[in-house]
Amino acid sequence: MPLARTRSVIVIGVAGQLVEVEADISPGLPAMAIVGLADTAVAEARDRARAAVVNSGEDWPNRRITVGLSPASLHKHGSAxxxxxxxxxxxxxxxxxIDALADLVVVGELGLDGRVRPVRGALAMALAARDVGCAIVVPASNYQEAALVPDLVVHAVANLAGLVGLLRGEILTGAPDTTPTLTPSEAGSVPDLSDVRGQVAARFGLELAAAGGHHISMLGPPGIGKTLLAERLPGILPALSGEAAVEVTAVHSIAGRLAEGQGLISRAPFIAPHHTASVAAVVGGGSGLPKLGLVSLAHHGVLFLDEAPEFAQSVLDALRLPLESGEIVVSRSGFNVRLPARFQLVLAANPCPCGLAGSMVAICQCSSLQRRRYLARLSGPLLDRIDVRLQLAAPTLAELRGIEGTVESSSVVAARVALARHRSERRLQGLPWRTNAEVPTTELRKRWPLPADVVASAEEAFETGHGSARGLDRVVRLAWTVADLAGHQSPTALDVETALLQRTGRGRWAA
Ligand SMILES: [Zn+2]
Known part of the structure; x- marks a missing residue:
């Protein structure tokens, strides 16, 4: 009996790994063995495949069948x-x-009736197929996703009979009559900045954060609009570019967060873990197969920690590495799995454990020690990475009465952000950084030194206050974003002062 060979893909971390699938039929008692480090789900493929073949009107060979999966060292998992x-x-x-199986990568879970069910991570799988120059067969409901990959032939099948027909040359193509599109709901569902009344200073802080890619913190009593503002950050960030959009879509597909038929994700994702979330849930990894954490779902987007001091210290500490490197590295015997996690952090906190400090309507009972301890949970290396630190106060009556039409919408702000990004990208062309926030302060000083009179006021403020030289560098970095927004060639003295104001929260936070 001949040996038949085809290929499939499993996803490790966020990358598709090709698996060679061989079947051999030999004389002997009817039995089927799957060899090559398969997990339970793969082992059960035996029963699903048999039932699906029979229910598709084909004969199941009643002899000894051996299916080999290689590379043998790779753990095979799932039903794809x-x-x-x-x-x-x-x-x-x-x-x-058998020839029809050559140059083909086949993925799909089988129902007992022969139906082909969708798989997670079809985009990553399609990328892996493209990289080896093969065509790919995917479940019909994964077609839109796989077809996002350029230079790849995608066949979509709804059931096993459809694929058999395709391979026998009876059916010309299994591709449904659709083209990849953006999901309309995605564009429409982003909340708009025009919903936020007042908070003029905070709105500017948010714009700065968007323009320079800076991490941002917001301190203020509950109900003041911190969450409202944070949720509107993706709406003023630039749309995801080709490569970033593919990465984000692949990650969300692997996590099973892509709606059926959803196309490319082109909007920065917004991920807001609850403060009770575990380290494993937030950063991923874990034992066994490396799992994607929420930081990876926030890749190229926003990670919002509301009531940040309430998060477990271990979770806050675990954020430091991805903030530094933009990825989570999970070590497994013999190899490392890299999970992408380059996100913009937004922290929000109440000023004290009861949240009433600064409130006009009720009195906070927390002691000053309690307040200090509360915010001190956030001090140190994590807070050190935050360039924009806002203190929000209750909006004034005048602000609340704000005349209709005077509140800018997200699209107006987004246009300014896009212009500012354009300016910084031109400056950073050929360098390894994409946003002002990514530029190390040492490089900033070396490559683009500012005249003494421009930074004088900031220097003075830091000398008379309790600021550090590093804090001053960060003000200068933020000043570049202020300048980019204002269309200045380089920061003016006023730009530096504006940047300094965005860090007024410092004293309270540093506690
Ligand atoms: Zn309190």
Whole structure:
């Protein structure tokens, strides 16, 4: 009996890994063995494949079947190999031409009735197929996703019979009559800045954060609009570019967060973990197969920690590495799995444990020690990375009465942010940083030194206050973003002062 060979893909971390699927049929008692480090779900493919083949009107070879999965050292998991296993068996049984299986990568979970069910991570799988120059067969409901990959032939099948027909040359193509599109709901559902009344200073802080990619913190009593503002950051950030959009879509697909038929994600994701979330949930990893954490779902987007001091210290500490490197590295015997996690951090906190400090309507009972301790949970290396620190106060009556039409919408702000980004990108062209926030302060001083009179006021403020030289550098970095927004060639003295004002929260936070 001949040996049939095809290929499939499993996803490790965020990357598709090709798996060779071989089927061999030999004389002997009817049995089927799957060899090559398969988990339970893969082992159960045996039963699913058999039922699906029979229910698709094909004969199941009643002999000894061995299915080999290689590379043997790679742990195979999940049900996406089902379809490839069924096809390899049919190939070995002579039911479909073996040649048709060459240069083909097949993914899909099989239902007992022969239906092909969608898989997670179809985009990452499609990228892996493209990289080896193969065409890919995907479940029909994953077609839109796989078809996002350029230079790749995608066949979509709804059931096993459809794929068998395709491989026998009976059906010309399984591609449904649709083209990849953006999901309309995605563009429409982003909340708009025009909903936020007052908070003029905080709105500017948010704009600065968007323009320079700076991490941002917001301190203020509950109900003042911190969450409202944070949720509106993605709406003023630039749309995701080609490569970033593909990365984000791939990650969300692997996490099973992509709606059926959803196309490319082009808006920066907004991820807001609850303060009871575990380290494993937030940063991912864990034992066994590396799992994606919320920081990876926030890749190229916003991670919002509301009531940040309430998060477990271990969670806050675990954020330091991705903030530094933009990724989570999970070590497994023999290899490292890299999970992307380059996000913009937004921290929000009440001024004290009861949240009433600064409130006009009730009196805070917390002692000054309690207040200091509360915010001290956030001090140190984490807070050190935050360039924009806002203190929000209750809006004044005049602000609340704000005349209709005077509140800017997200699109107006986004246009200014886009212009500012354009200016900084031109300055950073050919350098490894994309936003002002990414530029190390040492490089900033070396490459773009500012005249003494421009930074004089900031220097003075830091000398008379309790600021550090590093704090001053960060003010200068933020001043570049102020200048980019204002259209200045380089920061003016006023730009530096404006940047300094954005760090007035410092004294309270540093406690
Ligand atoms: Zn209090």
């Amino acid at each position: 190999l089902d379809l490839a296993i069924a096809i390899a068996v049919l190939g070995a049984a002579g039911k479909i031409p």
